[in-house]
Structure formats: C-alpha cells, structure tokens
Amino acid sequence: MASVAPSTGWGIERVSSVEQQGGAEVLSQEDALSRQGPVWLRRFAGPVLSVMMLGLALWALYRLAGEVSYHQVGEYMHRLRRGRIGQAIVLTALGYAVMPLYDLFALQSIGRKLPRSRVALISFISYAFSNTLGMAMLVSGSIRYRFYIQAGLSTLEVAKVVLFCTISFWLGLFAITGTTLLLVPLPPGLPLTHARVLLGICLCAMPLLWLLGGSVLRRPFRVWRWAVKMPPVTVGLRQVFVGALDWGLAAAVLYALMPDAMDLHFGSFLAIFALAQIAGLISHVPGGLGVFEAVMLAGFGAAGNQAHSAPILGALAAYRGVYYLLPLCAATVAVVIREARGVRQAALLSPWFNGILPPFFAGLTLVSGAVLLFSGATAVLPGRLELLSDLLPLSVLEVSHFLNSVIGMSLLILARGLQRRLDAAYWLTLVLLIAGAVVSLLKGIDYEEAGLLILLAVALAPAHRLFYRRASLFDITFSFGWLLACATVLGCTVWLVFFSYQHVEYSSDLWWQFSFYHGNAPRALRALVGATGVALLFALTSLIRSARSRPTPPNEAELTRALPLIKQFHSAQAHLALMGDKSLLFDPADTAFIMYSIEGRSWVAMGDPVGHNDRARQELVWTFRERCERAGGWPVFYQVAPADLDLYLDVGMSLLKIGEEARVQLAQFNLDGKSKKTLRGTVNKLSREGLRLEIVPTADVPALLPRLKPVSDAWLRDKRVREKGFSLGAFDEAYLARMPMAVVWQDDKPIAFANMFLCESMEEASVDLMRQLPDGPAGLMDYLFVELMLWAKAQGYRWFNLGMAPLSGLQSRRQAPLWNRFGALIFGRGERFYNFQGLHRYKDKFDPEWEPRYMAVPGGIALPVVLTNVASLISGGLTGVVRR
DSSP states (O other), X not given: OOEEOOOXXXXXXXXXXXXXXXXXXXXOHHHHHHXXXXXXXXXXXXXXHHHHHHHHHHHHHHHHTTTOOHHHHHHHHHHSOHHHHHHHHHHHHHHHHHTHHHHHHHHHHTTEEOOHHHHHHHHHHHHHHHHHHOOHHHHHHHHHHHHHHHTTOOHHHHHHHHHHHHHHHHXXXXXXXXXXXXXXXXXXXXXXXXXXXXXXXXXXXXXHHHXXXXXXXXXXXXXXXXXXXXXXHHHHHHHHHHHHHHHHHHHHHHHHHSOGGGXXXXXXXXXXXXXXXXXXXXXXXXXXXXXXXXXXXXXXTOTTOHHHHHHXXXXXXXXXXXXIIHHHHHHHHHHHHHHHHHHHHHTSOOXXXXXXXXXXXXXXXXXXXXXXXXXXXXXXXXXXXXXXXXXXXXXXXXXXXXXXXXXXXXXXXXXXHHHTTBHHHHHHHHHHHHHHHHHHHHHHOXXXXXXXXXXXXXXXXXXXXXXXXXXXXXXXXXXXXXHHHHHHHXXXXXXXXXXXXXXXXXXXXXXXXXXXXXXXXXXHHHHHHHHXXXXXXXXXXXXXXXXXXXXOOOOHHHHHHHHHHHHHSSOGGGGGGGGSOSEEEXXXXXXXXXXXXXXXXXXXXXXXXXXXXXXXXXXXXXXXXXXXXXXXXXXXXEEEOGGGHHHHHTTTEEEEEEEEEEEEEGGGOOSOSGGGHHHHHHHHHHHHTTEEEEEEOGGGHHHHHHHHHHHHHHHHHHHTOOOOOSSSOOOOHHHHTTSOEEEEEETTEEEEEEEEEEOTTSSEEXXXXXXXXXXXXXXXXXXXXXHHHHHHHHHTOSEEEEEEEETTTXXXXXXXXXXXXXXHHHHHHOHHHHOHHHHHHHHHTTOOEEXXXXXXXXXXXXXXXXXXXXXXXXXXXHHHHHHX
C-alpha cells in the first residue's frame, strides 16, 4: 500500500465557480476528454494523419536510399561484431534502468512513496510498450493507470504522475538537443548546419522558461480556465536531468551500432539523432517508424550515397531490434509472469486479467501477421537457401513462401476475431500459428519467426475459455482504426517488396520464374498477390452477407416468445418488454433477449439481458454491440445491475452510476416499531374508512380497464404530466391486460390502482403504473404500497422493488468524476423541477436496501448526446424532458 509524504503541490487545475467562492475543482478525466474536440475528429483525423506521415516517410526513405539494395543492408547487419551488439545491449539496459527515475521523482513530487522495485517494473513495462507502439501519453498512461491504481493511487494522482513523466520526457529532449546544437558544430555540408544556432536557442529556451517559471512564479496563475502552479526549481532540474540522461543513453545505443566509416563525433551525432526523434514523435507514427530513419539519412547527407546509406540503414535496423524489440519482448514476458502469479495466488483469473488478455493476444497476433508478411516480402538468406536446396524440392519452397504471406494476412484478420472473443478465431489462430511456424522453416529456415509463432501458440492454448463466442467470423465488424492498421501493414509490405527488389527489372515473365537462387523477387510478388487476395476475398464475403433489417416493434408472436423468459427472470423490470415500444433481440435458441429502442444514434437497451442462460446473455451483448456498429450507432445499456457489470466491461464499455434502486426484503418487512408508526396509523385509518385492496387476476383485467381509465386521466391532469415510455409503462390496454392489477376500492368505486410485475420464480414483485384520484384520501399511496408488500410477503415473494431513485448516491467531492459531481448537483439543486430528493425520501420510509444502478456506454462517445437521447426516450420526446 502506498504511503503518504508531504506534497510539493504542483499541477494544473481547472478554475470553476467553486474556486471563486474559496475552493478549487480539479479537472476530471471525463472533463478533459470532453474538451478534446469533436468525436469524429478525434477518432479519424489522428490515425489518418499518422498513416499519411508514414507514407511520406516511406516515400522519402525510398528516394533517399534509392541506390541501396536489401542485401547490402542485411550484409551490414550480419557483419556487425558481437562486441558492438553487446555494447548496445548494455547501453539499452542502462537506459531502461534510468527510466524509473521519471516515476520515482513524479511520485515524490505528489507526496507518494512506493517500493522502488515495483516502480521500476511499472516504468519498464510502460516505456517498453510506448517506445515501440508510439502514442506515449496514451499507451504509457494507460499502463501506469492500471498498475498504480492497484498500488493505491487515486485517478488524480496517476494523472499527475503521467503528466510529470511526459513533461520530463520532452524537457530532457529539448535540453539535450538544443545544448548540443549550440556547443557542437555540425560537419560542413549537412542540411542543418546553417540553422543550428537558431534552432538550438529555440529548443533550449523551453526548459529554461520552465525552470524560470518555477523560481519566479511561486503562486498559481490563471491561464483562461486553468490554474497552473509551477514546480520548484529543484524539481524542474530533476526533470531536465533525467530526460537528458535518458535520451543521451538512447543515442549511445545507436552510436555503438553505426559504421566506423562515418567517423562522426558523438556530439554531432547526438544532435541529428535528437532531431530525428523529435520528428518521429511529432508524426505519431508507432515508434517513429520510417520518419526517424528518413530524417537520419537526410541529416547525415547520405541521400544517393550508397556507401553511407546501406550501413546507416543496417545500423538503424539493428537499433530497432536492440532498443525496441528486445525490451518489448521482455516486458511482454514480465506482464504474463506477473499476472500469472496473481492467478495462482487468487486461484482464478481476475476480472481485469480476463478483460485484458483477449486484446493482448489480438495485438500479438496482429504483430505476428505483420512479421510473416514482411518476411514474405524479403529475400531468404543465401546460406539458409543453399541448405534448403539440398534438403527440399523447389516446389515445397515455393508453396511455403506463398503460404507464409497468406497465413500472415489471415492472422491480421483473425486478430480482430480474438479481440471479439470468437471461438472460431481462437481455433483458427492456433492452427495458423503452428502452420506459420512450419512454413517459416520450410521457406527459409526462419527459426526466429517460427519461435515467435510457437511461443504465441503456447501462450494462447490454455486461454480457450476466454474465447467463448460462437458467432461467425464474417459477422464481426472492423473498426476504422483496425481497417487502417491492416491496410497500413499491407501497404508497408508493398513498399518493402519494391524497396527490396528495386534493382530487378520488371517483366511479366517474373510471375512464372521458379528458381532456388534467382527466384526471390518472383516469390515476393506471388506472396504479395496471395496476401492481397485473402484481404479482398474476406472483404467481398463480408460485403455480400445478408443485410440486417431495421429494428421494428415486436409483434404478438415475439411478445409470446418473450413472456416465459420474463416470468422466470429474477428482475421484475423485465415486464417492461410487454409494453411493445421496444424492439426485442433474441438469441438463436430463444433462451434470452434484449429489449431496446433507438433515439438518434443511441441504441438504448433497457436493463440487463433477460434470461437464465448466462452464455446466451453474454453473447447477446456482443451481438447487440456489433449491430449498433454496423448501423453507425452507439450501444447503451440503461439501468443495469451490479451483478452483470462484467457483461459490459468485457465488450469495452464504460460505466456511469445513474442512481440507486430501492428493494424491500419482505421477510423482514412489518409495521411494528416506532419507525413505522406513521405508516401503521395511515393503514389503520384508511381501513376503518372502508378502503380495501383487491388483486385482480390477469384474465379479469380487460373488463376492469374502462373503469380505471378515468382514474388514470385524472391523475395525469392533476400532475400536469403526459405518458412516459421506455423505462416506464403507460395506460395502454394491450399492455395492462397482460398482468395482474392491484386496485384500491372505496365502496364500489376504484380510487387507485397499480399494475403488478410478478416473477414466477418468487424472487421479486413490483409495480409500474401507480395512479389515484386527486381527491382521494390522504396517504392513499402509502396504503397501496403497504398492502401490496404485505400481500407479496404472504405469497412468498423475497423482494418488493420500489423502483429507482435517479441520481441518488452520487458523490460531489473534488476527486469524483465530472459525471458524479454533475449528477449530485442536479440531485441537490434540481428539486424544483424533478423532485429527486423527495422521491428518495418517500421510498426510504419503507426501509429498503439501496442498490446502485448503472448505465453502460461505449468509450470515446459524446456522452451529453447519449444522455439527451436516453432522457428523450423516457420522457416521450425532448419536450417531455422539460415539460415533465
């Protein structure tokens, strides 16, 4: 558990009306996300820009290294001395040993202390993944959040740690780059020579301004809506020092791998390296791939110089392997061992582990597919090819090379199925991983690739229970980001084919050349066509699948199918399906269903899936989400219970608390005691006045409805409200005729009624419409509730559900999420319009047990729009929200 130490109190806070009264409100995660621009811009613009930058970098790299052959690059890598590779590995280890200082200093700055070994592991894992995958703020921030929350830090504290590390990262990079440009002259003739002084001054100014601000600005200052407090100078110096040391060691790794013929001073090399890293980071391309290499070639003036370009590219490729891939593999192993150890201690998989493994395996499968595609685009090593020619016939080599790329493309597609937890994707992936390992050995004795695939297959094999869905592969939806990733990998494969064989003159005869020693280019072309064919075939199959019809209200047959599931379900709320205003989505075996309505882009499901088959309910959530995605909608589950939250977490949805539901445990309910004196007096008084409760069976309800209609109309006029919908029933004869009715009679006149939700499992009883004559006796609703609960208790029901109190139980503390604070504000200040507090107080006098209710929403959506859509559904239109 984390211990607390004095905090330095630096950070950024959002200024609100609370602060003007003497307090401060810290920016929450939801508030920050809501200010990042339109949803479509955040979702599409960033990935498209990254792919465009990658394309430009590959084009520049192709032009700069136009005279370099793939064999020259490979030859340099294979001739690297072991001592230099060992030196690079040692420097890499030192660099990753320095990185925990970011986190240690960050924790110290916020007054928190954790064991150093734990901090070192968290730092290593986060940087190993973020360095390779790019998007450091998102990737390393997500990993830190997962581990630091476990360590006892709050969300706000984790955000401050991530911010501290990110600022330190950039301050160190600017400081070391600017200082090097000012102090070390670049070799004559390089493109940056004339601008180095101006660029060095600009870069050095940033960390200097940061330190100056820490020494001069002792108090928080306002920048628009933000209150900014600068860290002390000592903290700022630590940030600059750690960042500069980190980048210096990273540069030293590549410097150790560079060719001796360059004869370049380390200071000059460091300046070019740092500028190339800045360009790679700004591009947001994962790991700066392509961008970093292009800037390095341009910075060293190697364009068109074959003697320099090939060794530099070889050194850069070796650097990628040593500084990026080796730590990534080690971090992957560390994550698996760490979580597996937690599994052994817990004797079962934790919910987080269950949730993270499928995307984790999906990512590794995607990487494995890319490795096979890139391997198919390059030539087999001559020594291994010579050995194969003595062992295998040419036909085996040719078929294996072709299948290698086909399997690689198939793995890219199957990775999405793994993320969606498909059983078919699991088995096909296992088969293709093993097959890929075999063909990798047969096509070129690529034992490195084969080992990677076998390791992934071994890790995936025992995880079958995580992939439980029986849906078709062709029914899954591919998000824009996933399609872009697959297209980018395929595009890079095309580029690699052209780069590797740019000196081979193209002719149609290449397609039909089969040879051990002169068939690398034809094999790469055929493999590329095979991979592209798999992608096009899958896309065509997905396009011609049967179109989904637009949801329609249920007909009588569907309501009849749903009725047995409703009666046997543990929650009486399932009876709302009988209203007929919500579409019903059944599983193939009719063992579960979801009721939902559509408002705008929001597909809102009412409550949890109804049914007793847990596997079917789980699958329905996936099916519902995929239907929404195909239609361009947002899946939402409204008023779901805590017991089923894993259904929505598994599909990547977020949870918002929307209130609490009041349930009375009937075995303990009575009118004894001082606390029930008022209720007891009301019931006795109205009983003496001749009121009586009658439970009218379902068969007799239709004949009674004409007498109840005036009661309902009078109640609506008196309350100045109109009929609601979705989560509430309405006075609809077809709906009310499907269930028993509780009627309060005074003499022979009905003065109040409520339709009853009764579970045949005897788990729960509840009511929907509760209406009375406006001139009825005082305490009439109390009388109705008490008599109903006593009747349900006598019948053997366990619980009586009084319904939900919206927005109750939400906290308005400074550290609470924005939604919680907003909801608490409405609950406390919106009494004039919605009577939320009055509703909570009324239900509370029956001594219920309050259970939280949630709304599940997809991450990254426009939450205000979703909330508006849900409110519109319940109120029968937007005007109903404000007119009640």
